[in-house]
Amino acid sequence: MAHPHVDMSQIMAPHPKRAVALAQMREALTERGYFYASNVDCLPQEYIQSVYAYAGQLHALPAQEKQRCARPKGTYSGADASVNELAYEVGSTASVRAFDYSRVRFPTSGHVFPEATCSETGQTFVELLDELYERQDQLAVSLMTAFEEMFALAPGTFSNCFSGAGQDMGTIRLLHYPAAASAEEAKRRQEASYGISPHTDFEAFTLMHQNAAGLQFLAPGGEEWLDAPVKSQEFVVIVGDVLERFTNGTLKATPHRVLQTPWERYSIIRFNAMTPETLIQPLPHFVSASKPAMYTPVTMQKHMDTTLSRLEQGLGSWEKGAPGRSLSASYVYDEP
Numbered sequence: 001m002a003h004p005h006v007d008m009s010q011i012m013a014p015h016p017k018r019a020v021a022l023a024q025m026r027e028a029l030t031e032r033g034y035f036y037a038s039n040v041d042c043l044p045q046e047y048i049q050s051v052y053a054y055a056g057q058l059h060a061l062p063a064q065e066k067q068r069c070a071r072p073k074g075t076y077s078g079a080d081a082s083v084n085e086l087a088y089e090v091g092s093t094a095s096v097r098a099f100d101y102s103r104v105r106f107p108t109s110g111h112v113f114p115e116a117t118c119s120e121t122g123q124t125f126v127e128l129l130d131e132l133y134e135r136q137d138q139l140a141v142s143l144m145t146a147f148e149e150m151f152a153l154a155p156g157t158f159s160n161c162f163s164g165a166g167q168d169m170g171t172i173r174l175l176h177y178p179a180a181a182s183a184e185e186a187k188r189r190q191e192a193s194y195g196i197s198p199h200t201d202f203e204a205f206t207l208m209h210q211n212a213a214g215l216q217f218l219a220p221g222g223e224e225w226l227d228a229p230v231k232s233q234e235f236v237v238i239v240g241d242v243l244e245r246f247t248n249g250t251l252k253a254t255p256h257r258v259l260q261t262p263w264e265r266y267s268i269i270r271f272n273a274m275t276p277e278t279l280i281q282p283l284p285h286f287v288s289a290s291k292p293a294m295y296t297p298v299t300m301q302k303h304m305d306t307t308l309s310r311l312e313q314g315l316g317s318w319e320k321g322a323p324g325r326s327l328s329a330s331y332v333y334d335e336p
């Protein structure tokens with residue numbers, strides 16, 4: 001099946017085909033929930049490869065160093081440091097191991113970061129991740145602006161509450177999925193044991209890059225999980241809870257998961273969020289007499305705090321079933 005694709009050179013700088021690209025983006029996000037973004041000049045392939053090289057270095061650190069950097073005082077989670085990924089689907093386990101970095105949630109003071117510097121660039125953990133964050137911000141701001149334009153919303157509707165100055169609640173994840181022992185084991189364990197269990201992301205939208213197959217999206221209609229092909233020069237853009245709530249369900253947060261694979265896998269994930277105080281509620285543009293507001297207002301901060309605390313309590317954010325359903329996208333809040 002053809003995967004939706006948008007040429008970002010038609011979006012990130014003035015271009016005669018901008019309107020065509022915006023229409024493709026709108027169709028991809030409303031009908032399929034994702035698209036592949038190509039020609040992203042601020043994140044060239046050699047640069048992404050150097051980020052993977054550093055991720056490889058970090059995930060190869062001794063267990064003792066990973067334990068020193070483990071959550072909550074640090075940024076690492078993984079079975080080898082006795083901190084597991086929170087279960088999105090209650091009762092499931094995940095093999096994923098993560099170095100997470102968020103300027104708001106993991107401030108550079110008071111948090112424990114790995115000491116290893118990048119052997120290619122010499123950068124520290126914070127320097128390298130801050131540079132990646134800035135580069136991703138260039139793409140993220142262009143996308144926020146494009147989302148406004150494709151829905152004919154007032155300029156600034158999204159981009160004004162997305163701060164490039166590090167005040168947003170975004171996160172970068174450098175993820176590693178160790179290889180399952182064998183193909184048989186990977187298959188046998190698929191029932192309740194994932195690379196990462198099905199979920200929707202809690203923020204506005206996510207940029208994803210993978211170096212090996214394993215990522216899947218739930219196809220519209222919810223019957224079938226589709227493999228997301230590996231495209232080394234492109235980024236996958238998916239919808240998060242916040243855009244579903246702002247658009248009153250015109251966009252739907254994209255359910256996704258990662259299978260346990262017999263091969264090792266790395267990915268680079270960036271959650272794009274709003275500033276903590278941003279009030280997320282269905283915009284008037286998406287509300288009418290025949291389509292009343294279906295989501296309660298909530299601030300970005302509260303939505304993150306609630307979803308994370310529910311995960312910590314073991315309540316999950318995804319309802320198990322065939323096909324299952326995102327709980328976090330549609331939480332009902334008593335007050336914002």
Ligand SMILES: O=C(O)CCC(=O)C(=O)O
Binds near residue numbers: 201208209256258267
């Ligand atoms: O590794 C991936 O491709 C997906 C990771 C993911 O869904 C997440 O961290 O929320």
Ligand SMILES: [Fe+2]
Binds near residue numbers: 199200201256
């Ligand atoms: Fe995700």
